[in-house]
């Protein structure tokens with residue numbers, strides 16, 4: 001099963017994961033990072049600023065999980081803009097090495113297969129950051145997504161559109177469709193790191209980590225991965241049956257193993 005690490009707060013989660021990414025980049029200057037959007041990975045990105053200070057990151061590559069379909073890439077809430085603003089610029093990554101699925105309507109039929117081919121050509125993702133939606137989605141793989149799915153166009157649920165309305169002027173402005181790495185694509189990354197904070201994510205985390213494997217809860221796909229780490233605060237961990245066991249095993253884990 002996934003390794004669960006319970007931390008005090010989002011800043012501690014950010015520091016822990018940023019340290020792991022730092023170790024990865026030290027090993028491999030052209031590491032391939034799987035980037036996530038939403039508010040959850042932000043503490044990781046901000047901890048990475050100091051973690052990577054003085055490190056040559058010009059060869060680091062990146063692949064975002066998803067993008068809205070039909071949104072102007074220059075819209076401040078397009079995932080292209082978010083990744084540029086939150087990751088590429090502050091960390092000083094090379095923009096041409098950081099990819100986001102192409103959500104433009106022109107060529108959308110092929111965009112998924114092309115994105116998967118790009119990931120493959122890069123040798124796959126080394127470390128994939130993931131958040132989780134309140135309905136258990138990862139990337140934009142909504143409930144019902146196949147565990148074997150590849151990057152493709154999906155329709156957002158009403159709940160996800162409502163959850164994401166806070167980023168737009170009006171709920172109606174949230175796009176109806178998205179293009180997202182599939183669960184099968186995500187599972188090919190060498191290390192999955194799923195983060196979540198707050199009460200509102202507790203049920204989705206318990207279902208993803210300890211519930212049955214089911215397409216109704218796309219996050220449960222992480223149970224199929226040989227190296228998945230779930231980093232949660234106390235509130236997001238509050239519905240985990242084995243929380244004490246996770247605390248005990250992590251407290252007794254040799255530090256050199258990282259996460």
Ligand code: GLP
Nearest residue numbers: 037038039040131132133139140
């Ligand atoms: C969005 C993103 C997901 C993200 C999720 C949770 O829909 N496509 O990648 O994990 O919502 O968002 P947040 O981290 O803001 O809670």
